[in-house]
Amino acid sequence: MATKFSLKTTFEAEKEIQPVFTGGSVGIDSSSRILATTLGEDAVLTDLTTGSRLAFVEGDGEIISSLTLTPSASHLIVCSRSLSMRIYSLKVAEDYESVDATLTRTVKPHGTPVVALAVDKTSTLVATGAADGAIKVWDIQGGYVTHTFRGASGLVSSLRFFEVPASEDSLVRRKSKKGKKNESTEEDDHPAGVNFRLASGSQDGKVRVWDLKKRAVVANLESHVSDVRGIDYAAKYHSLVTASRDKTIIWWNTRTWEARKVTPCFELVEAVGFIGNGEITYSAGSNGTIRLWETETGREVTKEQGARAEGEGIVSALYVAESNLLVAVQVDHTLALYRLSLPEEPIAATRLAPLQPFRRISGTHDEIVDLAFVLPDQSLLALATNSEDVRLVSVGDSGAGDDHRYFGQDIALLKGHEEIVLTIDVDWSGHWVATGSKDNTARLWRIDGAQDTYSCYAVFTGHAESLGAVALPKIVPQEGSEAYKDPLNHPPKYLITGSQDQTIKKWEIPRQAQKGGKGSRAIYTRKAHDKDINALDINSAGQLFASASQDKTIKIWDVEAGEVQGILKGHRRGVWSVQFAPPTTPVIQGEQGTVSGKGVVLTGSVDKTIKLWSLADYTCIRTFEGHSNSVLKVVWLNMAGDEESASKRRVQFASAGGDGLVKVWDANLGETECTLDNHEDRVWALAVHPKTNALVSGSGDSTVTFWKDTTEETQAASAEAATKLIEQEQQLENYIHAGSYRDAIVLALQLNHPGRLLNLFRNVVTTENPEKGSLTGIKAVDHVLANLSDDQIFMLLLRLRDWNTNARTAPISQRILSALVRSYPANKFSNLSVKGARGQKSLQEVLNALKVYTERHYKRLEELVDESYLVEYTLREMDSLAPPTVGSADQLMIDV
Numbered sequence: 054m055a056t057k058f059s060l061k062t063t064f065e066a067e068k069e070i071q072p073v074f075t076g077g078s079v080g081i082d083s084s085s086r087i088l089a090t091t092l093g094e095d096a097v098l099t100d101l102t103t104g105s106r107l108a109f110v111e112g113d114g115e116i117i118s119s120l121t122l123t124p125s126a127s128h129l130i131v132c133s134r135s136l137s138m139r140i141y142s143l144k145v146a147e148d149y150e151s152v153d154a155t156l157t158r159t160v161k162p163h164g165t166p167v168v169a170l171a172v173d174k175t176s177t178l179v180a181t182g183a184a185d186g187a188i189k190v191w192d193i194q195g196g197y198v199t200h201t202f203r204g205a206s207g208l209v210s211s212l213r214f215f216e217v218p219a220s221e222d223s224l225v226r227r228k229s230k231k232g233k234k235n236e237s238t239e240e241d242d243h244p245a246g247v248n249f250r251l252a253s254g255s256q257d258g259k260v261r262v263w264d265l266k267k268r269a270v271v272a273n274l275e276s277h278v279s280d281v282r283g284i285d286y287a288a289k290y291h292s293l294v295t296a297s298r299d300k301t302i303i304w305w306n307t308r309t310w311e312a313r314k315v316t317p318c319f320e321l322v323e324a325v326g327f328i329g330n331g332e333i334t335y336s337a338g339s340n341g342t343i344r345l346w347e348t349e350t351g352r353e354v355t356k357e358q359g360a361r362a363e364g365e366g367i368v369s370a371l372y373v374a375e376s377n378l379l380v381a382v383q384v385d386h387t388l389a390l391y392r393l394s395l396p397e398e399p400i401a402a403t404r405l406a407p408l409q410p411f412r413r414i415s416g417t418h419d420e421i422v423d424l425a426f427v428l429p430d431q432s433l434l435a436l437a438t439n440s441e442d443v444r445l446v447s448v449g450d451s452g453a454g455d456d457h458r459y460f461g462q463d464i465a466l467l468k469g470h471e472e473i474v475l476t477i478d479v480d481w482s483g484h485w486v487a488t489g490s491k492d493n494t495a496r497l498w499r500i501d502g503a504q505d506t507y508s509c510y511a512v513f514t515g516h517a518e519s520l521g522a523v524a525l526p527k528i529v530p531q532e533g534s535e536a537y538k539d540p541l542n543h544p545p546k547y548l549i550t551g552s553q554d555q556t557i558k559k560w561e562i563p564r565q566a567q568k569g570g571k572g573s574r575a576i577y578t579r580k581a582h583d584k585d586i587n588a589l590d591i592n593s594a595g596q597l598f599a600s601a602s603q604d605k606t607i608k609i610w611d612v613e614a615g616e617v618q619g620i621l622k623g624h625r626r627g628v629w630s631v632q633f634a635p636p637t638t639p640v641i642q643g644e645q646g647t648v649s650g651k652g653v654v655l656t657g658s659v660d661k662t663i664k665l666w667s668l669a670d671y672t673c674i675r676t677f678e679g680h681s682n683s684v685l686k687v688v689w690l691n692m693a694g695d696e697e698s699a700s701k702r703r704v705q706f707a708s709a710g711g712d713g714l715v716k717v718w719d720a721n722l723g724e725t726e727c728t729l730d731n732h733e734d735r736v737w738a739l740a741v742h743p744k745t746n747a748l749v750s751g752s753g754d755s756t757v758t759f760w761k762d763t764t765e766e767t768q769a770a771s772a773e774a775a776t777k778l779i780e781q782e783q784q785l786e787n788y789i790h791a792g793s794y795r796d797a798i799v800l801a802l803q804l805n806h807p808g809r810l811l812n813l814f815r816n817v818v819t820t821e822n823p824e825k826g827s828l829t830g831i832k833a834v835d836h837v838l839a840n841l842s843d844d845q846i847f848m849l850l851l852r853l854r855d856w857n858t859n860a861r862t863a864p865i866s867q868r869i870l871s872a873l874v875r876s877y878p879a880n881k882f883s884n885l886s887v888k889g890a891r892g893q894k895s896l897q898e899v900l901n902a903l904k905v906y907t908e909r910h911y912k913r914l915e916e917l918v919d920e921s922y923l924v925e926y927t928l929r930e931m932d933s934l935a936p937p938t939v940g941s942a943d944q945l946m947i948d949v
Contacts, residue, residue: 062703068758073414076386079371087100089121118166136162140158165183165185189201209253210281215250262293278297282297283323298323334346355405356405367384379391389410390410393408413463413466415438420753422474426743429482432449433464434447442467469509472519475489478524489552515578521586551587583604597609604627620671623673626660631687637692638689641665690748747762748762785800795833843885846885851899
């Protein structure tokens with residue numbers, strides 16, 4: 054009879070949505086493909102095309118103060134508050150699947166932190182500006198200083214390399230030397246070529262232009278009165294533009310170094326630069342908008358734009374001229390990507406429409422409070438991220454018809470709430486999303502993926518405090534009905550909300566969107582609990598709903614009448630989650646007997662337990678213990694297919710806790726199937742993919758983890774491994790029976806069979822006909838010992854150590870150890886590549902144990918030799934004292 058393997062469910066972390074930016078500097082190469090960002094004390098390289106992480110550069114333990122990427126993506130320069138500057142050489146794979154970052158140089162550039170960096174267009178020089186006003190220029194490849202400039206009295210706030218035509222520079226000098234005919238220079242006679250310059254802006258509002266060849270300042274520009282945040286140069290217009298937090302932009306004539314135009318912006322300007330050859334100037338600042346200006350006149354060519362929300366204010370920006378890409382860094386750590394290109398036609402008096410980003414990249418999702426799959430194909434994920442906006446990110450497989458969306462790409466923001474969104478729920482179709490917020494309102498959103506429209510359909514106002522729970526009915530309309538065919542135009546019939554004001558409300562959802570999203574009314578309001586309401590759920594039939602509260606109870610309600618049908622009491626602390634069982638749930642074995650799977654409800658509590666309740670008599674049928682902190686979310690996993698009999702179906706659910714763990718449970722056995730660990734903070738959100746049974750968990754560490762159900766693969770791999778083990782066991786027996794010691798020893802080492810390995814070596818060492826010149830007795834075995842891998846040598850040393858502790862097996866151990874030592878140089882054993890957490894420490898312990906017992910055996914042998922001398926001496930003396938032996942009988946006869 055075949056053995057049936059009883060294996061538990063297994064999940065593996067398949068994908069992650071991780072933070073890429075937590076504030077600070079960003080860098081981008083000239084191809085606009087590789088984005089470098091700061092992640093606390095570490096740096097991350099990301100592919101802007103696919104969103105995949107190319108490299109993770111570990112920091113030195115201190116927060117990064119400044120970072121930049123060379124235009125050619127050849128080097129990454131990172132400066133931190135430890136006062137160090139680390140230069141990494143980057144090697145980009147041909148398919149852009151990864152980047153190999155190698156640390157080539159670590160230097161201490163300044164006595165204070167580096168706050169500004171700039172790289173020239175050839176990727177050979179980098180300029181560092183420190184908090185003490187000092188500026189240095191470094192050779193990136195060599196790691197040495199080429200220039201040192203001093204002049205700023207405060208922090209260096211911006212740096213910019215640029216090139217000035219030598220002809221323009223010569224003209225400036227001729228004008229300054231008018232009347233001095235005898236003071237011409239070699240450069241005056243040879244105006245061809247360029248002169249390299251470095252412009253610096255400081256906190257005191259001054260701009261200085263440095264000549265790298267003369268190593269001196271060529272211009273001091275003093276018109277700003279606050280931090281200079283942006284500098285750029287346009288050769289065609291002989292113009293230098295500067296922008297400051299004094300809310301002005303100034304265009305300078307680089308021939309005379311006089312201010313050509315001063316334009317007030319009425320916002321703190323954080324970035325400025327030229328587009329194309331310099332015809333248009335862009336600016337970005339605290340209002341969160343990109344503004345365009347005519348370089349010649351200083352006139353704004355974009356229409357008037359109002360200030361955006363505080364979190365959308367721009368703190369810095371990078372412009373890549375080769376691809377017309379502008380990366381704007383917002384206060385909320387969002388990276389907004391714009392396309393800046395020159396208008397095809399002359400700008401009319403009506404001016405240009407405000408620029409909108411074509412993509413947003415959330416640097417960090419902050420604390421993820423709740424999440425849910427959206428759209429019928431579950432290709433989007435709605436995230437409540439400790440923010441007033443709900444983020445929609447792509448989680449489907451990208452393809453040609455998917456507008457080249459990549460996994461984790463930000464698709465849209467659901468804007469409307471004025472405070473943090475606490476809860477999300479989705480209807481059966483995935484087109485309608487309900488949200489509850491701290492602004493005391495709930496909203497219903499209409500999600501149209503085909504048209505890329507995400508609008509607020511209705512607003513529900515009436516609660517006195519924050520909404521901690523919302524629930525939409527999951528009843529699937531009759532197949533063939535209009536509601537089934539066109540769910541976008543058939544919203545759910547009602548919405549249930551629960552609040553900190555301890556009440557629940559049932560709302561009628563209008564059939565048509567109201568102007569401004571308002572006009573909905575509550576069908577009924579009930580005083581439900583004595584404390585905050587944390588969770589709501591509606592059963593699959595739409596007849597009952599459950600409310601879970603901080604008052605330790607769960608109440609079952611009639612949806613139509615709003616009357617309590619039963620109260621579930623048993624938790625010792627507040628209840629955070631409640632879920633009705635799916636309609637396909639088979640019979641569940643409880644502690645008091647069997648119960649219908651359709652008539653149970655699952656709850657998770659702060660008391661670290663999960664309880665399964667019967668709706669027949671409102672009693673607890675099983676309690677699950679395993680979390681070491683609050684259980685914050687419980688969800689049912691998909692049941693087995695219809696082709697399986699009900700008795701064979703596995704009833705499972707998953708839970709997420711404040712201990713940062715996700716656990717999968719067997720509802721019948723009451724045991725944990727597996728524990729999933731990939732988060733560093735409490736896991737607030739948990740969802741199940743309805744088709745693949747994959748789990749998605751969201752945590753306070755800003756990470757979303759996608760767990761793939763690998764149960765079938767694990768079972769297949771285990772069965773294959775068991776079959777292979779049986780075959781190898783039989784093969785080993787065959788080798789032993791045939792006397793093939795070479796193959797048998799190799800296989801015994803591979804299978805880690807100490808007993809069989811000892812018997813094999815005993816047969817080799819004690820062979821009756823040892824081969825001449827063999828260390829062990831058989832040359833084939835000598836050859837095996839001389840050609841072992843590091844792992845095999847370490848495994849054999851472990852076995853020899855164990856055998857060496859026993860006097861009966863020590864001779865075999867010593868013989869094999871002697872052969873092993875003679876087969877390799879001495880440094881081989883000290884430099885073994887040992888895997889595992891303990892590494893070389895384990896190797897040292899094994900070698901020490903071999904040494905100690907070997908010395909003990911040699912000491913015992915020496916003592917035995919000494920004792921043998923005493924025995925020999927005693928026997929000799931006894932021979933001299935002994936009487937004549939019987940062998941002298943002939944002599945006695947002669948005497949007679």
